[in-house]
Amino acid sequence: QQKVQQSPESLSVPEGGMASLNCTSSDRNFQYFWWYRQHSGEGPKALMSIFSDGDKKEGRFTAHLNKASLHVSLHIRDSQPSDSALYFCAASEQGDTNAYKVIFGKGTHLHVLP
């Protein structure tokens, strides 16, 4: 079973709109989360990490974690065409310690329509 599930598979939002992406871990050991973004032809780049319950905001990006349900979401406000990319949720057993494996979800393909 896939340890990290993402939804939706694909999402289209108008320019300036709000994009909301979801992710759930099926393994209670994997409760430290990251969001990565991958543009076509490039490697994935870390957007933000979230390890504690609640919201974490970085510019137009807000992540929300509910540890009880192991659900994390990413909200992108004022979406721009340059935000069009594959977004991956990743989870690990440890957040602050090196050398723990990081497992990725299957990704959400975000299309921001001009």
Place this chain on the structure above:
Amino acid sequence: GALVYQYPRRTICKSGTSMRMECQAVGFQATSVAWYRQSPQKTFELIALSTVNSAIKYEQNFTQEKFPISHPNLSFSSMTVLNAYLEDRGLYLCGAEADRGGNTLYFGEGSRLIVV
């Protein structure tokens, strides 16, 4: 900022031959390196986690005999795909963890393996 360079970007190899790929961390010390394969469908598979001065941990379905990894110092790692076949095609990504702690992975652009 943290940069990771991977080489080569793309290789076309004949079925049954091997391909070696390199991963260089620039501007930071990579105490751990995770090698992934991203399938044509964009799914990530973790191949192995390599930590300097520790044994390399391979995931199920991946072996040292097929994917030997070298991690000789804090800025360099290499992996070889031996006897590559169609099912080995994909984008091989190196994700390096900085020595300041935390599991945030800094990825290179990947080495794409095409098998003909």
